[in-house]
Amino acid sequence: xxxxxxxxxxxxxxxxxxxxxxxxxxxxxxxxxxxxxxxxxxxxxxxxxxxxxxxxxxxxxxxxxxxxxxxxxxxxxxxxxxxxxxxxxxxxxxxxxxxxxxxxxxxxxxxxxxxxxxxxxxxxxxxxxxxxxxxxxxxxxxxxxxxxxxxxxxxxxxxxxxxxxxxxxxxxxxxxxxxxxxxxxxxxxxxxxxxxxxxxxxxxxxxxxxxxxxxxxxxxxxxxxxxxxxxxxxxxxxxxxxxxxxxxxxxxxxxxxxxxxxxxxxxxxxxxxxxxxxxxxxxxxxxxxxxxxxxxxxxxxxxxxxxxxxxxxxxxxxxxxxxxxxxxxxxxxxxxxxxxxxxxxxxxxxxxxxxxxxxxxxxxxxxxxxxxxxxxxxxxxxxxxxxxxxxxxxxxxxxxxxxxxxxxxxxxxxxxxxxxxxxxxxxxxxxxxxxxxxxxxxxxxxxxxxxxxxxxxxxxxxxxxxxx
Numbered sequence: 001x002x003x004x005x006x007x008x009x010x011x012x013x014x015x016x017x018x019x020x021x022x023x024x025x026x027x028x029x030x031x032x033x034x035x036x037x038x039x040x041x042x043x044x045x046x047x048x049x050x051x052x053x054x055x056x057x058x059x060x061x062x063x064x065x066x067x068x069x070x071x072x073x074x075x076x077x078x079x080x081x082x083x084x085x086x087x088x089x090x091x092x093x094x095x096x097x098x099x100x101x102x103x104x105x106x107x108x109x110x111x112x113x114x115x116x117x118x119x120x121x122x123x124x125x126x127x128x129x130x131x132x133x134x135x136x137x138x139x140x141x142x143x144x145x146x147x148x149x150x151x152x153x154x155x156x157x158x159x160x161x162x163x164x165x166x167x168x169x170x171x172x173x174x175x176x177x178x179x180x181x182x183x184x185x186x187x188x189x190x191x192x193x194x195x196x197x198x199x200x201x202x203x204x205x206x207x208x209x210x211x212x213x214x215x216x217x218x219x220x221x222x223x224x225x226x227x228x229x230x231x232x233x234x235x236x237x238x239x240x241x242x243x244x245x246x247x248x249x250x251x252x253x254x255x256x257x258x259x260x261x262x263x264x265x266x267x268x269x270x271x272x273x274x275x276x277x278x279x280x281x282x283x284x285x286x287x288x289x290x291x292x293x294x295x296x297x298x299x300x301x302x303x304x305x306x307x308x309x310x311x312x313x314x315x316x317x318x319x320x321x322x323x324x325x326x327x328x329x330x331x332x333x334x335x336x337x338x339x340x341x342x343x344x345x346x347x348x349x350x351x352x353x354x355x356x357x358x359x360x361x362x363x364x365x366x367x368x369x370x371x372x373x374x375x376x377x378x379x380x381x382x383x384x385x386x387x388x389x390x391x392x393x394x395x396x397x398x399x400x401x402x403x404x405x406x407x408x409x410x411x412x413x414x415x416x417x418x419x420x421x422x423x424x425x426x427x428x429x430x431x432x433x434x435x436x437x438x439x440x441x442x443x444x445x446x447x448x449x450x451x452x453x454x455x456x457x458x459x460x461x462x463x464x465x466x467x468x
Contacts, residue, residue, distance in 0.1 A: 026141070027124050027213075028134040030279040032302025038111070042118045049115075050166070053173035053181075059398055065175050069425050077360060080396055080425070082367065089356035096349035102230040103342045105320060106237045110223065111297030116216050119167070119209035120281060123160055130156045134278060160210045161202075168202030214282040217295060224292050232341055236320040238296050240287045245270035245317050248287075269313050276300035276318060286318060296320075366401070367394035370450055370461040373431070377466040384437040385467050386415075391450070393420065394427035401454055405432075409448040412436055412465060434465055442467045 057076035249267035373388035415433035
């Protein structure tokens with residue numbers, strides 16, 4: 001029989017159990033495939049968050065909410081208040097993507113990509129590198145205040161504040177652009193309102209990721225409350241195999257078979273090392289069954305698999321599984337056809353994406369409206385018979401545009417001569433007089449076409465001229 005490694009050679013088992021119940025905020029960093037996957041999924045999101053206010057596409061940042069002009073710049077596209085329906089499809093597609101993820105693997109978004117989780121783990125990593133491992137931090141906490149390492153404490157909180165300030169700066173830059181906000185800071189030209197929001201978002205990040213952490217997930221986030229309605233019996237969830245793990249018993253080192261007790265009580269594979277509790281960001285014990293607070297991050301799986309390999313037991317005591325008590329050997333995969341809810345979410349997601357793509361592709365750079373002034377049908381003046389109209393133009397581009405207008409009817413002329421100029425993003429009404437010069441040969445209703453020419457081409461607008 002191979003010699004097994006006792007858990008007591010890994011760390012002090014008794015102190016681990018006590019500390020796990022007293023200090024839920026002292027999270028141990030886990031290592032394993034799921035933690036590598038978390039880094040691979042969160043790193044691109046962090047980089048996108050930090051670089052979005054600086055990277056430009058079509059002359060504007062890839063994400064810029066211009067509150068002064070009421071414009072949203074997103075991935076090279078410009079959206080005005082009239083384009084709100086397009087953004088509704090984006091919100092719906094994002095929601096259905098979240099529903100799909102929840103139906104496939106529970107709260108996997110919370111565990112792998114949620115900003116609260118990502119930033120909390122970032123702060124925990126900084127804490128671990130500066131103050132040491134979980135046990136070292138807990139020993140430091142148990143010391144009197146005058147005996148604690150003040151230098152490490154200051155370094156940790158300085159690093160937290162630096163990350164918080166970068167986060168606050170980036171978030172505010174989405175409304176000011178990265179270059180614009182940076183120039184205001186270095187020139188000491190920051191308004192009181194802007195300084196307030198910089199401080200507010202920096203402080204919010206520092207409190208949420210540094211102090212509250214799992215309390216946000218447990219008590220503030222509403223997703224955990226309604227996430228259960230999006231799962232089904234085939235949803236993968238982090239679960240503990242009770243059939244294999246129970247009854248729990250502390251693993252002891254046995255030099256050889258002859259020293260093993262003859263009447264040894266049967267025990268499961270769980271050696272009650274408590275590591276699954278210590279690495280949990282929300283401080284739950286997955287062995288107590290499925291709990292709404294679990295964010296399916298897989299940290300407990302990595303910790304448990306590492307222990308199983310050390311004591312030469314099969315991995316998978318804790319794993320992603322649709323059935324908490326299902327044995328690894330008998331686990332089966334359900335066919336996709338048996339999951340109508342997942343299919344429904346998928347269809348809704350695809351429809352939302354297609355509708356957004358269709359509306360963006362057909363989005364016009366200019367908006368036109370040509371309406372009659374309803375004060376009266378026609379008037380007489382020195383030029384002849386006149387009808388009053390209002391031409392409404394909106395420039396949805398980022399450049400100033402000139403519009404040339406003309407009437408194609410041979411008996412009608414328009415009073416406005418020359419070009420109509422409109423700055424980027426503006427909407428304006430231009431009063432026009434459509435005139436039938438004397439001697440006017442028109443009577444009753446006469447349809448006509450007003451042509452508005454811009455750098456994007458020609459737009460024909462229909463109107464009706466009234467005469468006696």
